[in-house]
Amino acid sequence: MKRKILFVFGTRPEAIKLAPLILAFKKQQDKFDTRVCVSAQHREMLDQVMDFFELESDHDLDLMQPGQSLFDITARGLKALEAVLDLEKPDVVFVQGDTTTAFIGALAAFYKQVKVAHIEAGLRSGDKYSPFPEEMNRLLAGRLADFHFTPTPSASRNLELEAMKGEIFMVGNTVIDALMLGLELINNKSGIDYSSKFNFLEAEEKIVLITGHRRESFGEPFEELCSAIRDLALEFPEVRFVYPVHLNPNVREPVNRILSDLKNINLIEPLDYPHFLWLMNRSYLVLTDSGGLQEEAPSLGKPVLVMRDVTERTEGIEAGTAKLVGTSRKVIVEEARALLSDKAAWEKMAKAVNPYGDGHSCDKIVKQMEKIFFNQEVLGIE
Numbered sequence: 001m002k003r004k005i006l007f008v009f010g011t012r013p014e015a016i017k018l019a020p021l022i023l024a025f026k027k028q029q030d031k032f033d034t035r036v037c038v039s040a041q042h043r044e045m046l047d048q049v050m051d052f053f054e055l056e057s058d059h060d061l062d063l064m065q066p067g068q069s070l071f072d073i074t075a076r077g078l079k080a081l082e083a084v085l086d087l088e089k090p091d092v093v094f095v096q097g098d099t100t101t102a103f104i105g106a107l108a109a110f111y112k113q114v115k116v117a118h119i120e121a122g123l124r125s126g127d128k129y130s131p132f133p134e135e136m137n138r139l140l141a142g143r144l145a146d147f148h149f150t151p152t153p154s155a156s157r158n159l160e161l162e163a164m165k166g167e168i169f170m171v172g173n174t175v176i177d178a179l180m181l182g183l184e185l186i187n188n189k190s191g192i193d194y195s196s197k198f199n200f201l202e203a204e205e206k207i208v209l210i211t212g213h214r215r216e217s218f219g220e221p222f223e224e225l226c227s228a229i230r231d232l233a234l235e236f237p238e239v240r241f242v243y244p245v246h247l248n249p250n251v252r253e254p255v256n257r258i259l260s261d262l263k264n265i266n267l268i269e270p271l272d273y274p275h276f277l278w279l280m281n282r283s284y285l286v287l288t289d290s291g292g293l294q295e296e297a298p299s300l301g302k303p304v305l306v307m308r309d310v311t312e313r314t315e316g317i318e319a320g321t322a323k324l325v326g327t328s329r330k331v332i333v334e335e336a337r338a339l340l341s342d343k344a345a346w347e348k349m350a351k352a353v354n355p356y357g358d359g360h361s362c363d364k365i366v367k368q369m370e371k372i373f374f375n376q377e378v379l380g381i382e
Helices: 012-026 043-052 070-088 100-111 134-144 153-161 174-188 194-198 220-235 249-259 273-282 292-299 314-319 329-341 343-350 361-374
Strands: 003-009 032-038 092-096 115-119 147-150 167-170 207-211 240-244 265-268 285-288 304-306 322-324
Touching: 003 012, 003 070, 003 100, 003 361, 012 032, 012 043, 012 092, 012 115, 012 174, 012 292, 012 361, 032 070, 043 273, 070 100, 092 100, 100 115, 100 134, 115 134, 147 153, 147 361, 153 167, 153 314, 167 361, 174 273, 174 292, 174 361, 194 273, 207 273, 220 240, 220 249, 220 265, 220 329, 240 273, 249 265, 273 292, 285 292, 285 329, 292 304, 292 314, 304 329, 314 322, 329 343
Parallel strands: 003 032, 003 092, 092 115, 115 147, 147 167, 207 240, 207 285, 240 265, 285 304, 304 322
Antiparallel strands: none
């Protein structure tokens, strides 16, 4: 008897990390009826990823509205999911990570007494307000989950220390699967020249890729972050600094005010996933406050400076693929300067082993669900 699986997600990072898993389950059509529900918490960026991976949704809640708040997304999304669950009657609901959609997806499944599988479970910063609201979203989703698929041993230990109910499986991070699949698709899409979007780049110049948008940094910390980038651009005029600027006005105003007048800084619009992947692969160094980039960039041999005070992805810090630099102007400049001017320091980080997986996480998850539902022996699961 087939088992019905419902994926619930709503943002670009979720779509990226779930795309290869959805495709892996769809290959097992004799065992799983795989259904997709998107909340569209982020509309345009979500659609770009869906198109790139050639995914279609079975249900689209279309939640995104101008000026939406966490109250809006949570209340409207939870109510909309009630009808989807009544119609689909899934055996298990899959949610990913730490978004508001992940939390309400798990909560809605709990209300309907449907089992919950949590992908990328067990990440903890230890501060419920940083990142906000993600730290509590993932903790609450974890409390509701029956199956916890963790990316690393330390994430599994976090769940064990919290006496989290349910089964825990360490499988690596599906973002590495997505990265490998994405690069394969870029190479196979003949006739598409991804470099054409970046005609301002010179062939041999070093590129520093920047992303910054965390709400806990808004205000003075973000001003410090931007000032650090300005200092670096002035000190290294031969280096190209490329910043796809988030649409949030709390990001765009200080970024444009502080950085727009420098010739070696390119402030560009947010990129779709394939173009961002191409740019990351071309970059020399990454400055970010993103979670996913801390996992992806090291797989491409790119050192990462994490512009946050705390990170739930401590494994990269411990492995040496990433370094936590906070939002201090002085510290960001010092650490970036070292990597831009000292080849040995750069190589030490670039060649460190990425702790987040080998690109086979999705296969491990599918095999584990086969074991759970069909009592099949699973080989190669840690």
